[in-house]
Amino acid sequence: MSARLDAVQVGAPPGRLSGWMIAPVHFNGFAGLPTTKDLAVHSPEFSCFGHQWEVAMYPGGGGGVVDSEDGFVALWLVNKSAEAIGVHYKLVSKHPAGGQDIWGGSTSTMRQFSNMYSGNACFGHPNFARRSTLMNYLVDGTLIVEVHLRTNKPGQQSAPFVPENPFLRNAMLDFGDEETADVKFEVGGTVESAKGRRKRAKMPTATFHANHYPLRLNAPALADMCKPGDVSPTTISNVRPEVFKHLLYYCYGGKIGKDDLQSDAKDIIDAADRFGIVSLKLEAE
Numbered sequence: 001m002s003a004r005l006d007a008v009q010v011g012a013p014p015g016r017l018s019g020w021m022i023a024p025v026h027f028n029g030f031a032g033l034p035t036t037k038d039l040a041v042h043s044p045e046f047s048c049f050g051h052q053w054e055v056a057m058y059p060g061g062g063g064g065v066v067d068s069e070d071g072f073v074a075l076w077l078v079n080k081s082a083e084a085i086g087v088h089y090k091l092v093s094k095h096p097a098g099g100q101d102i103w104g105g106s107t108s109t110m111r112q113f114s115n116m117y118s119g120n121a122c123f124g125h126p127n128f129a130r131r132s133t134l135m136n137y138l139v140d141g142t143l144i145v146e147v148h149l150r151t152n153k154p155g156q157q158s159a160p161f162v163p164e165n166p167f168l169r170n171a172m173l174d175f176g177d178e179e180t181a182d183v184k185f186e187v188g189g190t191v192e193s194a195k196g197r198r199k200r201a202k203m204p205t206a207t208f209h210a211n212h213y214p215l216r217l218n219a220p221a222l223a224d225m226c227k228p229g230d231v232s233p234t235t236i237s238n239v240r241p242e243v244f245k246h247l248l249y250y251c252y253g254g255k256i257g258k259d260d261l262q263s264d265a266k267d268i269i270d271a272a273d274r275f276g277i278v279s280l281k282l283e284a285e
Contacts, residue, residue: 005169016153017088021048023147025055030143031135038062045080048149049087052080055145056122059131068126073134075104076124077147079113086110090148091128096139102129105148168253174211175252181209182228187236187244206241207233210248218251221276239274243267250280 025043027033033041040063043055056076061068068074075091090105104125114120134143174180188205215223226234236244243264246256261268265284272281 018049018150018153020090020148020150023048023053023149025145025147027057027143027145029141030059030138031141033057033059035060035131037068046147048147049085049151050081051083051085053147053149054078054080055091055147056124057145061126064124064126066126071130071132072127073129073131074124074126075128075145076122077113078116078122080116080121082115082117084112084114084118085151086112087149087151089123090146091125092146092148093129093134093137093143094146095137102133102137104128110151171214171252172254175249175254176209178209181211183210183212183215183226183230184208184233185210185226185236185244186233187239187241189235189237203240206244208241208244208248210251214251214253219247219275219277221274222247239271240267243271247271247275247277247280250277256280256283 023046025046027041027043037060038058039060041057041059043057045052045054047053054077056063056078058068058074058076061070061072061074063074063076077089077091079085088105088107088110090103090107092101092103092105094101106123111123112120113123137143185208186205187208188203212223212226212228215226225236246260246264246268250256256268261284268284269281272278272284
């Protein structure tokens, strides 16, 4: 019988990211903006996810470590807050007549925007689009750039790893281990009727090795039937071996599967009641 640990998450699981937040930024009079290289036009700051942001446009290109090609407009998204943040982002310019959108960004990889005092506070595109192309995207002379942002939901930012208490996991390592066991059971054989008079056919017997300490804590009546270090096995009748194995597994901290609980419910309830495993009896009921 195996024990399954909790899933180990790499990155943000599906559904843990926020929805997209969209901030339209209007660059009015786009055609008249200066096209001198490395000369920026800055948007006013806007707020999203508790941070201040701005869009820096370079109509003549530039503004980044990677140089722009001639005739291209550069766009940069800048974190203007004193705290860093990780986001997915898109910078989108939509065609006013329903044509193809122009966009750039990072939608699958979370970009870590450092604080405004660091050199990594911005991400963007030195060659967002040709200026001549963007002239066809104007709405009454205005170029609209939509800023799309999403991040981890509040309370779900990556947290430092804190190991869980290892007791249950370590206890499960002793389950069925003959070398560490200090008690032994022989289970099966003849099954008596409810009144204890007539006998049914014999069932197969099985030998189980266990530790006394989980029985003392979780199945006191069963623990009282045996003593640590006994050479002879303790005989358990009127319990099927597979049901007894479920009980031992439960005493070590294991969880019995739903299908087994349903198919063997009566036998599990009877055995749990007999050996003092109250919580298992209630679960099976």
